[in-house]
Amino acid sequence: MSTVRFLTGITTSGTPHLGNYVGSIRPAVQASLRPGVESYYFLADYHALIKIDEPARIQRSTLEIAASWLAAGLDPERVVFYRQSDIPEIPELTWFLTCVTGKGILNRAHAYKASVDKNTAAGTDPDTDVSAGLFMYPVLMGADILMFNAHHVPVGRDQVQHIEMARDMAHSFNHRYGEHFVAPQAAIEESVATLPGLDGRKMSKSYDNTIPLFASSAQLQKLIANIKTDSRAPGEPKDTEGSALFQIYQAFASPQETAAFAQEFAQGISWAAAKERLHARIDQEIAPMRARYQHLMEHPQEVEALLLQGAIKARAVATPFMARLRQAVGLRSLAAQSTGGPAKAAKAASVAFKQYRESDGQFYFKLLDAKGALLLQSTGFANPKEAAQVMGQLKAGGASALPACQAFIASVADAAALDEALESLRAQAN
Numbered sequence: 001m002s003t004v005r006f007l008t009g010i011t012t013s014g015t016p017h018l019g020n021y022v023g024s025i026r027p028a029v030q031a032s033l034r035p036g037v038e039s040y041y042f043l044a045d046y047h048a049l050i051k052i053d054e055p056a057r058i059q060r061s062t063l064e065i066a067a068s069w070l071a072a073g074l075d076p077e078r079v080v081f082y083r084q085s086d087i088p089e090i091p092e093l094t095w096f097l098t099c100v101t102g103k104g105i106l107n108r109a110h111a112y113k114a115s116v117d118k119n120t121a122a123g124t125d126p127d128t129d130v131s132a133g134l135f136m137y138p139v140l141m142g143a144d145i146l147m148f149n150a151h152h153v154p155v156g157r158d159q160v161q162h163i164e165m166a167r168d169m170a171h172s173f174n175h176r177y178g179e180h181f182v183a184p185q186a187a188i189e190e191s192v193a194t195l196p197g198l199d200g201r202k203m204s205k206s207y208d209n210t211i212p213l214f215a216s217s218a219q220l221q222k223l224i225a226n227i228k229t230d231s232r233a234p235g236e237p238k239d240t241e242g243s244a245l246f247q248i249y250q251a252f253a254s255p256q257e258t259a260a261f262a263q264e265f266a267q268g269i270s271w272a273a274a275k276e277r278l279h280a281r282i283d284q285e286i287a288p289m290r291a292r293y294q295h296l297m298e299h300p301q302e303v304e305a306l307l308l309q310g311a312i313k314a315r316a317v318a319t320p321f322m323a324r325l326r327q328a329v330g331l332r333s334l335a336a337q338s339t340g341g342p343a344k345a346a347k348a349a350s351v352a353f354k355q356y357r358e359s360d361g362q363f364y365f366k367l368l369d370a371k372g373a374l375l376l377q378s379t380g381f382a383n384p385k386e387a388a389q390v391m392g393q394l395k396a397g398g399a400s401a402l403p404a405c406q407a408f409i410a411s412v413a414d415a416a417a418l419d420e421a422l423e424s425l426r427a428q429a430n
């Protein structure tokens with residue numbers, strides 16, 4: 001019955017390439033179609049500010065990435081697809097988490113440490129060119145994840161440490177303020193291969209070896225012509241092992257097609273023909289999406305409208321949750337000030353009876369545990385006084401009063417938990 005929440009962010013700092021498509025866009029779109037899954041996918045534009053100080057590039061990348069995901073089949077009706085900077089609760093939560101995160105933990109974050117190590121090796125000040133944004137990056141990412149209480153976070157290996165940090169933040173916060181956050185888990189797709197680029201190294205913007213996802217068919221052909229191969233002549237058998245061309249083909253083809261291609265390698269297919277084959281296979285998958293991509297790129301207002309719709313959905317979760325968190329940490333309306341001080345506040349978060357009237361006109365009570373889960377449900381009473389009497393009996397007598405009250409109990413969720421809760425109430429009453 002309970003849904004599993006997946007969440008992932010895409011930093012808006014570049015143009016999507018085939019590696020992004022195979023490694024992240026395609027599996028995420030597929031995952032979002034599974035039943036019982038609630039997906040949150042967002043454009044991490046606050047994150048982009050850490051690396052990029054060219055406003056036009058951020059804007060352009062945001063549009064390209066959004067259009068790519070939509071063209072690849074992401075259904076904004078089915079998933080919550082939004083832009084991070086449309087959710088003001090995220091920077092607010094970032095601050096809450098900043099205050100429960102040890103500075104020492106952040107010192108150990110890979111991205112920050114890599115910069116420090118580089119500076120140290122160069123003999124300069126360790127923090128040269130390191131912004132506080134880079135240092136704080138894991139906390140912003142923690143807020144992205146915890147804001148929606150995501151269970152699973154699909155990411156690459158390089159991001160696993162950040163998910164572990166988000167778990168730590170969830171625990172530190174819960175420890176201080178009660179159970180508010182779910183501890184997230186990294187979801188690494190073992191079956192998704194990293195795609196090699198034109199030069200055979202991992203396809204990555206930093207190696208300048210990428211093939212843009214929405215290159216035109218002609219551009220695609222030109223880029224594929226640049227894929228590094230060995231010098232074997234037509235007719236000579238070729239190795240599939242270590243061939244970037246073969247690996248890219250495999251990422252798009254079925255196992256049967258891949259086996260047939262391997263056969264052709266063994267039979268000495270020319271590199272030119274193999275490249276022709278790869279071009280056709282990629283084009284078969286991407287060409288149908290290109291028209292939608294072009295349309296969205298030419299109508300950015302449509303993308304904008306979809307993202308704003310997504311933000312409304314995201315904020316329907318984030319706004320009330322943030323209100324609860326503000327309450328939890330003590331950022332509260334003074335008008336609602338309780339005069340009882342800390343002891344009373346602690347009691348508010350513990351086991352409690354709730355009395356209410358149903359539409360049948362009868363009076364009921366229930367007992368809730370500290371997290372608000374139902375422990376006991378009463379039968380209906382003709383008047384509130386009778387209900388109060390039974391509650392009073394349970395409060396004063398604890399678990400030992402249960403047998404005498406049996407006739408007024410409609411249901412019990414967990415007998416052991418109920419006993420424990422009643423005992424704690426009795427201890428408080430005395």
Ligand code: TRP
Pocket residue numbers: 007008009010011044047140141144145153154155159
């Ligand atoms: N930092 C991630 C990356 O560089 C992007 C990201 C930002 C993210 N916030 C996130 C990923 C939250 C998963 C969950 O790839």
